[in-house]
Amino acid sequence: MDKKIITADGTETFFNQEYQEAYHSTKAGAYTESLQKFIFPCNIPELAKKGEISILDIGFGLGYNVAVAIKEAKKVNENVKINIISIEKDKSVFEKIKSLNIPENLKDVYSFLLSGKFTTKKIGKVELPVYFAQNENIILTVILGEGRNILKKLSQTELKFDAVFYDAFSPKVNTEMWTVDIFKVVKSLMREEAVLATYSASLAVRKGLIEAGFKIGLVEPVGRKSYSTVATIKGTIPPLTEKEKKRLESSPYAIPYQDPDLNLPPEEIKRRWEEKLEARKNLLQS
Numbered sequence: 001m002d003k004k005i006i007t008a009d010g011t012e013t014f015f016n017q018e019y020q021e022a023y024h025s026t027k028a029g030a031y032t033e034s035l036q037k038f039i040f041p042c043n044i045p046e047l048a049k050k051g052e053i054s055i056l057d058i059g060f061g062l063g064y065n066v067a068v069a070i071k072e073a074k075k076v077n078e079n080v081k082i083n084i085i086s087i088e089k090d091k092s093v094f095e096k097i098k099s100l101n102i103p104e105n106l107k108d109v110y111s112f113l114l115s116g117k118f119t120t121k122k123i124g125k126v127e128l129p130v131y132f133a134q135n136e137n138i139i140l141t142v143i144l145g146e147g148r149n150i151l152k153k154l155s156q157t158e159l160k161f162d163a164v165f166y167d168a169f170s171p172k173v174n175t176e177m178w179t180v181d182i183f184k185v186v187k188s189l190m191r192e193e194a195v196l197a198t199y200s201a202s203l204a205v206r207k208g209l210i211e212a213g214f215k216i217g218l219v220e221p222v223g224r225k226s227y228s229t230v231a232t233i234k235g236t237i238p239p240l241t242e243k244e245k246k247r248l249e250s251s252p253y254a255i256p257y258q259d260p261d262l263n264l265p266p267e268e269i270k271r272r273w274e275e276k277l278e279a280r281k282n283l284l285q286s
């Protein structure tokens with residue numbers, strides 16, 4: 001059974017046994033991480049002013065990113081319409097959420113999140129298993145299943161999103177979700193001005209985003225030294241530093257993870273990446 005952890009800002013998360021990682025940065029705090037690494041970098045308050053937001057939430061987990069997004073959007077515009085599509089492979093996250101002590105100011109949003117039902121929904125041409133919650137202004141559809149398959153299916157629909165929360169476990173353990181090939185699929189689901197935000201500072205991830213056709217930028221560190229990452233097609237994001245541009249050009253680690261048919265096991269994606277890394281290191285030494 002996964003264990004509960006209290007994070008630096010007092011909010012709770014879980015340690016996931018399968019991935020041997022926490023759902024949130026314990027040093028930043030679960031709530032703080034959502035706000036500073038996802039909700040503000042994706043400009044949710046600005047988007048809320050326009051009246052309607054569509055969010056793609058990759059890795060629903062304990063629902064913090066979704067809950068904080070709804071909270072911050074409604075602060076700016078009580079009547080904002082929000083359509084959220086989340087992706088999650090693990091149905092048991094809803095049981096975990098029920099055992100969290102929810103921060104006082106998120107209680108109303110979490111009672112909405114927990115009002116949902118397991119059912120199926122037609123997404124494009126196919127019926128998919130989902131967890132679905134809806135009220136007057138908000139629709140939350142958590143599509144249950146393997147992220148790559150779901151994203152491929154979504155990309156065959158007309159759906160386009162204003163913001164993407166990219167929050168799988170780390171590239172080392174959840175490698176299949178961090179490849180250049182899956183980033184291309186995600187890009188096809190984004191409006192040109194949309195921002196994708198992720199906590200990852202990995203060079204392989206940053207290079208993968210660039211090779212998928214994104215412009216990338218950095219977000220001020222929270223609870224650690226590394227900057228997190230934002231990506232967009234044509235939107236406005238903070239720039240890359242000169243130092244980071246150089247690292248992306250010259251570090252042997254700046255090679256994207258690859259999964260051309262979106263079906264390799266994570267260990268195999270990582271093994272191939274490590275092989276390329278060794279070859280690059282040898283080349284640099286010779």
Ligand SMILES: C[S@@+](CC[C@H](N)C(=O)[O-])C[C@H]1O[C@@H](n2cnc3c(N)ncnc32)[C@H](O)[C@@H]1O
Nearest residue numbers: 059060061062063064065088089146147167169
């Ligand atoms: C870091 S947690 C997400 C935390 C969440 N965003 C929050 O705010 O509470 C990562 C989530 O991604 C899910 N996940 C990991 N790999 C996946 C995959 N291949 N397909 C779908 N979901 C995946 C995990 O089950 C986990 O719930």
